[in-house]
Amino acid sequence: MSGIDFKQKISFQRPFSNPIVAEQEYDIVRQFESDRGRIVNSAAIRRLQQKTQVFPLERNAAVRSRLTHSMEVQQVGRHIAKEILNRFKQEQRIDALGLTNLLDPFESIVEMACLMHDIGNPPFGHFGESAINDWFSQRLDPDSCGSEPSSQDGCQVEVLRLREGDGDLNRLRSRIRHDLSHFEGNAQAIRLVHTLLKLNLTYAQVGCILKYTRPAYWAQAIPASHSYLMKKPGFYLAEEAFVDRLRRELQMGEFDRFPLTYIMEAADDISYCIADLEDAVEKNIFTVEQLYHYLSQEWGTVESGDLFDKTVAGAFGKIAQGGARRSSEDQFFMYLRVFTVAKLVPHAAGRFIDNLDAIYQGNFNQALLEDFSPAYRLLKVFKKVASKYVFNHRRWSSWSCRATALSAACWISIARCWRCRRQTSANW
Numbered sequence: 001m002s003g004i005d006f007k008q009k010i011s012f013q014r015p016f017s018n019p020i021v022a023e024q025e026y027d028i029v030r031q032f033e034s035d036r037g038r039i040v041n042s043a044a045i046r047r048l049q050q051k052t053q054v055f056p057l058e059r060n061a062a063v064r065s066r067l068t069h070s071m072e073v074q075q076v077g078r079h080i081a082k083e084i085l086n087r088f089k090q091e092q093r094i095d096a097l098g099l100t101n102l103l104d105p106f107e108s109i110v111e112m113a114c115l116m117h118d119i120g121n122p123p124f125g126h127f128g129e130s131a132i133n134d135w136f137s138q139r140l141d142p143d144s145c146g147s148e149p150s151s152q153d154g155c156q157v158e159v160l161r162l163r164e165g166d167g168d169l170n171r172l173r174s175r176i177r178h179d180l181s182h183f184e185g186n187a188q189a190i191r192l193v194h195t196l197l198k199l200n201l202t203y204a205q206v207g208c209i210l211k212y213t214r215p216a217y218w219a220q221a222i223p224a225s226h227s228y229l230m231k232k233p234g235f236y237l238a239e240e241a242f243v244d245r246l247r248r249e250l251q252m253g254e255f256d257r258f259p260l261t262y263i264m265e266a267a268d269d270i271s272y273c274i275a276d277l278e279d280a281v282e283k284n285i286f287t288v289e290q291l292y293h294y295l296s297q298e299w300g301t302v303e304s305g306d307l308f309d310k311t312v313a314g315a316f317g318k319i320a321q322g323g324a325r326r327s328s329e330d331q332f333f334m335y336l337r338v339f340t341v342a343k344l345v346p347h348a349a350g351r352f353i354d355n356l357d358a359i360y361q362g363n364f365n366q367a368l369l370e371d372f373s374p375a376y377r378l379l380k381v382f383k384k385v386a387s388k389y390v391f392n393h394r395r396w397s398s399w400s401c402r403a404t405a406l407s408a409a410c411w412i413s414i415a416r417c418w419r420c421r422r423q424t425s426a427n428w
Contacts, residue, residue: 004360005098008251009204009259010105015242016200025101032108035205039112042199044119044192045070051123063279066118072275076341077114077267081107083349084263105204106260113208113264120188124407131407132183140177142219145170175217175237182216184233191235194242203249207258210234210243211265214255226255228365256362266348266368273382274340278333280390288332292316294389298381307374308381311339340378347375 012031013020022028039045048067064072085103088094099106122128137143141154149162149170160177162170189209193199212234213226222230235243250258281288292312299308315335319328351368358364369376 004096004356006102006106006259006360007098009207009360010102010109011203011249012105013203013249014200015194015203015245016198025104028101029104029108031202032105032112032205035201036108036112038199038201039116039205042197044197045115048118051118051121051125063282064275066121069272069275070115070118073117073264073267073271074111074114076270076345077110077264078107079341079345080263080267080348080352081110081260083345084352087349087353109204109208110260110263110267112205113260114267116189116193116209117211117264117268118185118189119192120190121185122183122188122407125185128407129183129185132411133181135408135411136183137181140181142174142177142181145174145177174219178217178219179215179237182233184212184216186211187216187233187235187239190239190243194239203246204258204260207246207250207252208260208264210246210258211261213257215240223255225363226365228367228370229257229363230255252362257364259359259362262352262359262364262368263348266351269367269369269379270341270344270348273379273386274333274337276386276390277382278329280386281329281333285390288316288319288329291385294385295381298384299377307343307378311343311378312336314339344369344375344378347373 012022012028020031022031045067048070049065051066085094085099085106088097088099094100094103122132124131139156140160141156144150144153145155145162149164153161155161155177160173162173166173186209190206193201193206193209212230212232214222214230214232214234216233216236218230218233246252247254247256252258277291280286281291286294295308295312296302299312302308302313315332318335319331348368351371352359355364369379
């Protein structure tokens with residue numbers, strides 16, 4: 001553990017700025033306060049208020065948007081970060097870990113990464129991603145582009161078809177076709193903050209939203225050592241040079257992750273599992289009583305004092321007592337959230353500290369809450385119930401089909417406009 005020095009990871013340098021000198025604590029804090037201002041005031045954050053978290057085409061203001069969800073994740077991420085730093089203080093390890101003058105930046109980086117974690121998601125979430133990828137795959141046929149031209153090449157874009165004798169160009173064409181056919185919200189987030197909005201955030205702040213570590217054009221086998229970290233695209237070909245610079249600045253291996261990203265991921269895992277179920281109750285997909293029954297079924301035998309008893313059963317018991325000024329639904333989810341966060345935040349912090357060596361290096365190949373503990377079991381129960389009774393509900397299927405059709409129609413319209421623009425330009 002002697003090789004851990006967070007000063008080497010929490011970099012306040014920026015890609016579009018001259019080298020920054022900051023030695024005093026407040027000088028360092030100011031750099032990350034600047035990040036906060038750039039992020040909170042960005043168009044990417046404002047757009048989250050118009051995107052729904054689970055239910056597409058939603059008009060009920062009580063159902064979560066991406067913005068309200070991200071604010072909840074932000075709070076849980078801050079809580080986990082504070083828990084970790086408090087344990088480091090109690091163990092008198094702040095100086096040894098290179099965290100002197102970096103406690104506020106540590107928290108701020110996690111908070112802002114949580115707020116930004118969904119900025120790359122398209123309208124309609126994963127359905128939007130699928131619609132984009134289907135549209136490009138049908139026209140670029142990425143699966144047929146090997147190293148040599150083929151008569152079976154179904155690419156409809158002439159400039160991207162492989163050609164005889166174009167070895168280097170063919171490799172680039174193949175990468176572009178795979179890249180465009182693998183849209184992913186996390187990769188789009190990197191593109192937004194660096195290329196499109198040019199927020200010029202610190203390397204540490206951008207590193208914290210680099211959740212997955214392979215390029216979108218990746219078509220090779222994924223190494224077992226990084227199977228989790230590389231399970232989805234993390235950045236696009238257009239941002240590859242920037243990601244290379246970021247890795248050098250943050251001393252990250254080629255497919256490794258920034259250490260604080262694990263905290264952001266855990267905060268999202270804790271937040272969305274409960275939120276999805278609460279939104280389903282708000283949409284009258286099931287009642288609180290039905291939800292409790294479904295959760296109990298998935299958990300199995302409940303024993304006095306186990307995690308289910310302390311969280312779900314404890315919350316349900318509170319509404320059974322009656323006398324509350326809140327509705328039973330609000331009362332249940334308030335206690336469920338409080339009890340769950342109270343148990344899972346310390347667990348996530350403990351996992352971070354117990355695996356600090358691998359997490360610092362960035363090669364810890366799993367999520368913090370993916371450890372087959374009671375905490376992991378509880379999150380799996382939440383996810384299974386959402387999958388069975390929310391995402392397979394007939395109303396959800398109807399919403400998702402409409403969302404997918406609308407996404408596809410948008411891309412068809414964009415393509416038509418682009419063709420008309422090209423034809424108009426050619427006629428001038």
